[in-house]
Amino acid sequence: MTITVRRATPRDAAAYARLMSHPSVFGNLMQLPMPNEELWHARLSESTAPGKPDLLLSAELDGEVVGSSGLHPAGPQLRRRHVMFLGISVAPSAQRRGVGSALMAAMCDYADNWAGVLRLELNVYVDNEPAIALYRKFGFEIEGTNRAFAMRDGAYVDSHAMARLHPNPPSLPGQRP
Incomplete structure (x- = not known):
């Protein structure tokens, strides 16, 4: 079993459509x-265009795309440039096999060491316990609960707002961290 994490491309469109078609995804x-x-194809083309601040990753397990993740600016506000929003999905057949952890590690490494991100944010449905455990493993904390956050299968569901601050924010040359 080999997990490969790489940048997503528009050529991943068919795999993403399959992944996102699964009801539990x-x-x-x-x-x-x-x-x-x-x-x-349109989403991937736009998000991966040169100059876009988004980072989209695909995870392959033995050559098949079984996961995706993305970092996206939290919004256009100048005062929130230090924040990115994280999303992740893993095919049911690949869950609990290290794919989610590989994607999260790559996202956090990129945010911490290359993109100057101080704060990562995400939303997760309160009943998605495996995802909450994964996020906690990478330092995310629940900051609040959004009641009736979204419609899912004919019912409103709550979500947790979770965030992670950079564990070791960069310092200026000559300063101690």
């Missing part, structure tokens, strides 16, 4: 049912 994300390859 889109049901735990802010995705809608029945995505298609064209939709994902």
Whole structure:
């Protein structure tokens, strides 16, 4: 079993459409049912265009795309440049096999060591205990609960707002961290 994490490309559109079509995947994300390859090709093309601040990663398990993750600016506000929003998905067949941890490690490394990100944010449904455990493993903490956050399968569901601050923020040359 070999897990490979790499940058996503528009060529991953078919794999993303398959991944996001699984009810237990889109049901735990802010995705809608029945995505298609064209939709994902457009999203991946836009998000991976030169000059875009987003980072999209694909995880392959023995050559098959079984996970995705992304870092996205929290918004256009100048005063929130230090914040990025994180999203992740893993195919049910690849869960509890290290794929989520590999994606999270890559996201945190990029944010901490290359992108100057001080704060990572995410939302997770309160009943998604495996995801909450994964996020806690990487230093995320629950900061609040959003009641009736989203519609899922005909019912409103709550979500936790979770965040992680850079564990060792950079210092200036000549200063001690």
